Amino acid sequence: xxxxxxxxxxxxxxxxxxxxxxxxxxxxxxxxxxxxxxxxxxxxxxxxxxxxxxxxxxxxxxxxxxxxxxxxxxxxxxxxxxxxxxxxxxxxxxxxxxxxxxxxxxxxxxxxxxxxxxxxxxxxxxxxxxxxxxxxxxxxxxxxxxxxxxxxxxxxxxxxxxxxxxxxxxxxxxxxxxxxxxxxxxxxxxxxxxxxxxxxxxxxxxxxxxxxxxxxxxxxxxxxxxxxxxxxxxxxxxxxxxxxxxxxxxxxxxxxxxxxxxxxxxxxxxxxxxxxxxxxxxxxxxxxxxxxxxxxxxxxxxxxxxxxxxxxxxxxxxxxxxxxxxxxxxxxxxxxxxxxxxxxxxxxxxxxxx
Ligand code: GDD
Numbered sequence: 210x211x212x213x214x215x216x217x218x219x220x221x222x223x224x225x226x227x228x229x230x231x232x233x234x235x236x237x238x239x240x241x242x243x244x245x246x247x248x249x250x251x252x253x254x255x256x257x258x259x260x261x262x263x264x265x266x267x268x269x270x271x272x273x274x275x276x277x278x279x280x281x282x283x284x285x286x287x288x289x290x291x292x293x294x295x296x297x298x299x300x301x302x303x304x305x306x307x308x309x310x311x312x313x314x315x316x317x318x319x320x321x322x323x324x325x326x327x328x329x330x331x332x333x334x335x336x337x338x339x340x341x342x343x344x345x346x347x348x349x350x351x352x353x354x355x356x357x358x359x360x361x362x363x364x365x366x367x368x369x370x371x372x373x374x375x376x377x378x379x380x381x382x383x384x385x386x387x388x389x390x391x392x393x394x395x396x397x398x399x400x401x402x403x404x405x406x407x408x409x410x411x412x413x414x415x416x417x418x419x420x421x422x423x424x425x426x427x428x429x430x431x432x433x434x435x436x437x438x439x440x441x442x443x444x445x446x447x448x449x450x451x452x453x454x455x456x457x458x459x460x461x462x463x464x465x466x467x468x469x470x471x472x473x474x475x476x477x478x479x480x481x482x483x484x485x486x487x488x489x490x491x492x493x494x495x496x497x498x499x500x501x502x503x504x505x506x507x508x509x510x511x512x513x514x515x516x517x518x519x520x521x522x523x524x525x526x527x528x529x530x531x532x533x534x535x536x537x538x539x540x541x542x543x544x545x546x547x548x549x550x551x552x553x554x555x556x557x558x559x560x561x562x563x
């Protein structure tokens with residue numbers, strides 16, 4: 210039976226990865242914040258909290274001593290490092306905490322592996338935020354790196370730290386350059402879940418107007434459950450390496466809004482432009498319960514709020530995951546429309562249970 214450590218097990222990816230590894234027969238040790246403040250709702254919603262092979266422990270990722278002790282005690286075959294302050298928007302507000310926290314955590318884990326368990330395989334959750342997103346090219350493992358946020362800067366550093374430990378110390382350190390990946394377990398501060406939860410509330414008759422930032426931005430959005438499979442495959446490869454995980458398609462935030470509201474049975478039209486842009490209800494779609502008593506055509510349900518604009522926007526993001534397909538046999542299989550449907554249905558079900 211293999212032993213794996215997942216840092217950030219209570220996050221979206223941590224929870225899906227824990228489920229995958231437990232299904233494969235691993236003993237999984239999942240780290241939580243040291244102050245006991247972690248909410249375990251994601252593990253609960255996947256029915257994992259009391260799994261006999263899932264062991265939760267508080268761990269200070271900023272302490273090298275804690276990481277040394279962790280490796281010494283568990284002697285894991287695999288470490289999946291997922292814990293991080295992962296909001297790009299928040300990283301502009303809290304650059305020091307974001308950059309220091311992200312850099313220290315990766316360095317401490319790699320150093321602990323080097324000193325204590327040098328054969329442990331290490332996965333670094335990298336990000337497409339290390340690219341510039343300024344042009345329409347597809348981004349792959351050879352694309353020049355140009356981060357445009359404090360979060361991207363920090364992740365650029367952990368990308369190189371992992372590569373450096375691979376090259377200097379022969380640590381099996383691999384990086385997944387992950388494009389956006391979403392799910393019903395996503396926090397609502399990220400745009401997809403903000404949209405799907407609002408679409409569900411509006412369909413249920415709550416009077417609210419969804420306020421969003423830049424609607425033009427395009428993202429390559431996949432389903433998180435597909436991406437954790439990619440992470441696992443990256444650590445099963447013969448050699449440590451770097452792989453882009455992406456769907457190879459991009460859609461705008463506006464497209465995502467349309468798809469999400471359609472998944473709730475609501476047809477929309479966008480009117481106006483820039484800060485004046487709004488979306489109004491045009492019709493109710495067939496095959497859904499009658500929504501006409503909850504909202505009316507012409508109702509404004511989305512408006513732009515420049516307060517959600519970012520100081521510097523990574524405008525376009527499409528990943529080229531052909532290396533992962535060729536070498537790992539990995540592909541993102543869930544289409545964006547399916548993903549929207551999964552997320553909106555989960556948000557509707559949550560509201561019905563309240
Ligand atoms: N959060 C948010 N809220 N984003 C908005 C909003 C809004 O109201 N309106 C428009 N957006 C735009 C943002 O400007 C951004 O361009 C895009 O929606 C996506 O924003 P997020 O969902 O916050 O994700 P992200 O792309 O910045 O970062 C996510 O993906 C990265 C790549 O995988 C995070 O998960 C990162 O941790 C991850 O590395």
